[in-house]
Amino acid sequence: MLGVVAGVCTGYVVQAGREPDPLPPLAQQKVGQAKDTKAPVALSAAEDHRVKTDGDLRKLLVPRPAGTQKSGGVQGWVDQYGYAGDYKEPGRMFADLSDDSFRRSAVTEWKKGQSTTEVHLIQFRDTEKLSSRNFLSGQLTYMSDSEWAGNGGEPVPGSSNARVYVFDHPRTEAGYLPLYEARALGARGDIVMDLWFFDTKPIPKKTAMALAKRQLERL
Structure with a gap:
């Protein structure tokens, strides 16, 4: 056995002292560098979506329309507790927001006569999963219930x-004017x-649709 091992070692020594065999011609061909290649151009702040969405979230809120007044509600930043507090089951919503990696939220509100409009932007950390889409899906799920919109929306x-x-x-309650509602999610x-959208008279679909389109264009 020792002789076999010694013979193998000797073979390695001999091989090590030889000049390496030339490679086939194809393998020896040099790959030239492409000419006139330009370095990648960095996106401008206007083109880079992350620059916009990682900035001041309040600046992405749609501006308050002319002829309206600020409502007495919250304006600007809203923390997780504050946002969850607007729901019927705030504890459950707070837990859902935590599961969906809530990051931050901003709101603006205005009124005109008996109508009130609220615009909320809720940002999530879409790193390990698409938390924003998960949250949106959860909100859309129950909107067609009779307790809510009662239809599939548009x-x-x-x-x-x-x-x-x-x-x-x-929504009706004795002693109060009827409360008409509309909602846009995306x-x-x-x-x-x-x-x-809240008003004491029916809300035109085109009014809600126009504002939803304007807000989406800013994101």
Whole structure:
């Protein structure tokens, strides 16, 4: 056995002392560098979506229309507790936002006569999963229930996921005027838009649709 091992070692020594055999011609051909190649051009701030969405989220909120006044509600930043507090089950919503990697939220509100409009932008950390789409899907799921809009809504042109819902029936309570509602939901990038419309008279679908399109264009 020792002789076999010694013979193998000797073979390695001899091989090591030889000049390497030339490679086939094809393998020896040099690959030339492409001529006139230009270095990649960095995207401008206007072209880079992350520059826009990682900045001040409040600046992406659609501007308050002329002829309207600020409402008495919250304006600007809203933390996770504040956003969840607007729901019927705030504890459950807070937990859902945590599961969906809530990042931050901003809101603007305005009124005109008896009508009030709320615009919410909710941003998520879409790193390990598409949390923004998961949250949007959860909100869209129950909108067709009779307790809510009572219909399937209408898609917003130019978006693959946004929908506008005009509620079939107003909410009524003795001693109060009827409350008509509409809602628009959609997502672009890691941001979900959530628009609410309230009025004491029916809300035209075109009004909600126009604002939803304007807000999506800013994302």
